[in-house]
Amino acid sequence: MDSATIVPPYVAKPLELMPFRAVMLSPERVGDPASARALARPYRDVATRLTQWIERGRAITDTAPALYLHEYTSGGLTVRGLVGALRVSERAAAPADRAVWPHEAIHPEQAGELADRMSQMSLNPAPILLVHHGPDALREIIGEVARTVPDWRYLDRTGQRQRIWAIRDPDLLDSVGALLATSRCLIADGHHRYAAYLRLQEQHPGTAWDAGLAMLVDQHDTPLFLGAIHRTLPGVSLAPLAEAARAAGAAVTEHQRPRALGALDSTHLVLTDGATWYAVAPGDLARQAAVSWLHEQVLGRLADPLPRVEYHHSVDDALAAASGTTPAVLLPSPDFEQVRAIVESGGLLPEKATSFQPKPSLGVLMRPMNDA
Template sequence: MDFATDVPPYVAKPLELLPFRALMLAPNHVGDPASARALARPYRDVAARLTTWIAQGRAVADTAPALYVHEYTAAGLTVRGLVGALGMSRRTSSRADRAVWPHEEIHPEQAGELADRMHQMDLNPAPILLVHHGEPELRDVLADVTRGRPDWRYLDRSGQRQRIWAVRDPEALARIGTLLSETRCLIADGHHRYAAYLRLQQEHPGTAWDAGLAMLVDQVDTPLFLGAIHRTLPGTTLAALVEAAREAGAEVTTHGRRRALSALDSTHLVLTDGQSWHTVSPVNLDRAAAVSWLHERVLPRLGTPLMRIEHHHNVEDALAATSASSPAVLLPSPDFEQVRALVESGGLLPEKATSFQPKPSLGALMRPMTDG
């Protein structure tokens, strides 16, 4: 099985989120799947394609560099974050000095492909998502910004409501910089793009590639929802999974579908082939994430090594892919504090362990390398 095997370097404090000159798709193109063709192959033509879109009114470039307060609402959940160019040039191995904390391993070849793609595009097409516990004073600064009229406000094609404020005042920018300097943040989404940013910075030091586009969300103020990513396991059987779970020290109980699904919580997993249903209660799961227990204790005990794992962001999709030859493991949602404590103690979660939602629509804020 093709496991993720690499942990990218850690960016060192002080955390820097720098102004940039944003490129944005026009409101009626943000969140439109058809707009993805502007960022499609051949990637070397993307910059010229976006220039044409600007001339046609399908995209707009901001007039001057700024930090952006970006607030979006999807399915009744509002997320607000600070978007800027994340400084990538300083590295550290010291835990005390780390500003950005990955919580998953990555595939180096995938990160390399993303780096090559962004370099050809001459663009950061979307921000990685970072989460932190912000200082109350920083929340006050951002609240002052959002009391003003947004520079952009619209409902995009996907149904997300977007509000964006450009922050250019030198005093406000300096204050934000000071308040962010000691921040420790967790990567919520974009581990491979983060690794690609690091590679591009290393290959092109002293250029715009010294930074990469990021959105920093205060998990205390407007938290992202942290959900589970479920698994289906082609090539094994439900019986083999049940036996491996018991060998790992878990209590496995047979239930009907409804009762099994209702038992899915922080201390239980569910195994099913679509016909039979089992709840799994590992020992001491309160001290470890369920997904880590699965990968570290259960999957190695399967008699036949897995060739691949398929990932699903909701129970319905996982069950739709479930069969006798591809049983499902339904996982509980991880706890943010548990994830943060694990990472800051030196641990990591398996690949695709967490799903932070909702993510902003594509095209709301992009960073060209000629952002001036």
Template sequence: MDAAQVVTPPYVAGPLQLRPFAGLMLAPHRVGDPSTGRAFARPYRGVAARLLRWQSRGLVTRDEAPALYLHEYTAAGITIRGLVGALDVSRRATRPEDRAVLPHEGIHPAQADDLADRMAEMGLNPAPILLVHHGTARLASITKAVSAGTPDHEFTDRSEQQHRIWAIRDETTLSDIAAELAEARALIADGHHRYAAYLRLQQREPGGPCDLGLAMLVDQATTPLFLGPIHRSLAGTTLDDLRSAAESLGMSCTDREQAEAVSALSPTALAATDGRAWVVVNLAVPDDQAAVEVLHRQLVPALPHGPTTISYHHTVDDALSHADPRSSVAVLMPAPPVDLVQRIAENDRLLPEKATSFQPKPSLGVLIRSLRDAADEPS
């Protein structure tokens, strides 16, 4: 298989299950600290011992009893609340209606294999993947009741994210949550390759701690993640090439001033610049597709020259810094609606790579799952 090939990860079968686990938590002043990420770097086999040393110094705490956690965090004025637990990845869906977790982007097999190797060496799921769904009214009332109580942990981390965490151990509450999640279908918002790594670990060692992987499930109906675009720069092509491609497909490509071009961004229109001139490309986007699909599957293949490379940018300024009249075009993208992404995933289609940016993400180190401690998790 070509190492650059993108493939669809397997589908996990329902019912969707988030199980209690004994959470590891870094000390608040370590959470959100850029140096914390280096603690999970090579040599990976030394990470578990490093955390044990930190634990002896009071820099890591471990819950003595497994719990399902309600984690609320606030960043840039946006508050997100989600359930954090050990996601059951032990069963594969054989029919579309059996799927419980929906990827919307493909994965590079080599990258997923590498992540699985890292987690195995560390003996950890270092951070939860992010899942989103539209929860039931009953589930919303349960989590609201939990959040009305006194949090077990409350702090502001080094990156200024504010956190509140409730450990849920009451058997009735856990049973009620499980019942409300049983029929849920969750969309992967962040962590496609880590999700695929979970599945690889489970396939290597079925029936053990790798039957589960750490996940945070966010209800988009109550505290929605913000879905932003990821912009592109196309090296080895020009604005004239883009005009030619658009016209060959029957799409209009109109010259605009920068402000007008940016304001014209919509689900059916993108803005492009070479750093000197600007155009708006009006795409013929079918109702069940996103603009990013039309760009990659129609417009880019129609370019008379290039692109030699496509780069991805989370900010407009970063994308514009790569524009050059001689060699590169920056393409500003609209963000697809969450509901459209969900429909695309449910229809067994994948969006092009780096099509979505769900924000904000929680800081690293708030909740970690040890694979070595997983024997304490309820089955």
């Protein structure tokens, strides 16, 4: 872990997702890059801007608070989860008390910037993504709701298909709340926004900032795809990188490109500068993610300080950036159960270790703080 990073605090059980009155961009504006203007600088004007958009029909405000079931389909993958105001006002004193588990450390200055931005906007502009393994009874309730007619249904500008149900029945909300209370969840996306929620809650206790917008997805029901984030290392040569991997106890074998890429799996990494290709097999990845092994065992062994790490969400992007002075490190996709086990045993993954996909389009559900 970088000295400039810290572990954000853990929110305590019970896990609570509370109803709120959502603001939504109109369907033709969800996912439209031009819609980002509504949430752009100056941030202090965002609340007024959204009010104007509502008056002009570019956005709507729901009629009453609700807990929302949001389902979106992108690239053939359907994700469904509960969207609500996550209570963040209590901190866990012991691991058994933790409801929300970060799996990466955060940069405090970045969290501070996000907190300032949300404070000026008076808005949670998008939910953080949380994943858990929900109880069967909760999956049954969600399935029953999803079989009814959605309150909103449309295809957005990015091609995502959106379906949203507003859950307002008091008995149903009580049942969902009771089933969520003992859950523990992993942050899939939004570590810095989560830390910003906590900072804003500390600054404004007893207000709407006691909660932050979150979407809770059941990995047993409609799982997010968990992919790798690959690296390139500008200013490093391939040979010393391969030697550092050997010094860390890995078997490093040179191959032609097709065979090297074919070796990329849960037990192998690939190193290349585009001309030379190595398959790398660390000694034991059963209790350690490949990305952690890279950062903790390999990069520190390089003779010269590492100038920086660049991140790529696809193999093609990483290989396009690779050169004789910028080797690529292709990583296997992490396993959700492995990530959860590492985190719950007290470990963390390096920054940008995981890529949970797909994420929902911007503007589907937003939480205004002046009407929470």
